[in-house]
Amino acid sequence: MTSSHTHKWGLRNGSSTGRRSRAPGEAEGKRALAVTGRAGFVARGVVYVLVGVLALRIAFGDGGREADRQGALQQVAAQPFGKAMLWLLVVGFGCMAIWRGSRALPAKGPKNKVGSRMLDGGRAVFYGFVCWGTASFAAGTGGSSGSDAKSRDWTASALRLPGGQVLVGLAGCVLIGVGATLAVRALMRRFLRRLETGRMSRRVRQVVTGLGVGGGAARGAVFAGVGVFVLVAAIRFDPHQAKGMDATLRTFAHTPAGPWLLVAVAVGLVLFGGFSFASARWRRL
Incomplete structure (x- = not known):
């Protein structure tokens, strides 16, 4: 009986020791993922600030560059050490894809819901494409077309598929829904x-809250606007009706509110860039 008791105690103690021996490795892994995620938020912040600044320039009559990720990358490339900065963005977007992908993996705990994992998986794929596109631009092997041309090309390709009109219409509805969700969640301060x-x-919490509310609402408005144009393209069966971020932002300047609506959205995108920097600092990762 003593031998059996000692054997069982030894198993329990051994498993506890094993857990203790794995703990440092798990902690290091979590810290590495946290650093990865924070780098991704910094890269996202840089692009949104630049897109917002480009949109402001359009609102005030300087529409030389496209107000989208392509235009933002061109802005970065034009700076001293621009090539190195572009590759840092590549690393940042790659980090964001890895971090989102890690959150999409099954794990223990009530917060690891299937819906959340699927959403993070989709974001991981998206940032993977962003990373690839940024790398192609930095290497000079691609990425020459802006969001408007890409949107028209993708829409035209989708419309040629069987049931393509329905698929494009659904895509437009999804984008509208995503935009509305982003805006509502921002206004409800769910990001906190x-x-x-x-x-x-x-004071810092007040500033971060303002960045999140204003930035999230503007980001949602842009997503919804892009979705509206995709839906119109599906209804009219005309891929030229689809617009990317740049053309959508320019459309805001031609509303009854005049260029001031575009100014508001542009400022909001800059705010979202600032919120991304705040997320790099205070996000629970």
């Missing part, structure tokens, strides 16, 4: 749940 607000001072 994912931030370590306890580590912020009162």
Whole structure:
């Protein structure tokens, strides 16, 4: 009986020791993923700030560059050490894809829901394409077309498929829904749940909240606007009706509100870039 008891105690103690021996490795892995995620948020912030600045220039009559990711990359490339900065963005977007992909993997815990994992998986794929496109631009082997041309090309290809008109219409509805969801969640301040607000001072929390509300609402408006044009392209069976981020932003300047609506959205995109930087600092990763 003593031998049996000792044997069982030894198994329990051995498994506990095994857990302790794995703990440092698990902790290091989590820290590495946290650093990866923060690098991704910084890269996202850089692009949104630049897109917002380009949109502001369009609103005030300087429409030389496209207000989308392509235009932002061109802005970066034009700076001193622009090539090195572009490759840093490649690394950042790659990090974001890896971090989102890690969150899409099954794990223990009530917060690891299937819907959340699927959403993170989709984001991982998206940032993978962003990383690839940025790398192609940095290497000079591709990425010459802007969001408007890509949107028309993708829409035209989809419309040629069997049932393509329905697929494009559904894609437009999804984008509208995503945009509305982003805006509503921002206005409800749902993003605060994912931030370590306890580590912020009162003033910093107010600033971060303003960045998240204004930036998230503007980002949602752009997504919804792109979705509306995709839906119109499906209804009219005309791929030229589809617009990317640049053309959508320019459309805001031709509303009854005049260029001031575009100014508001552009400022909001800059704010979202600032919120991305805040997420790199205070996001729970």
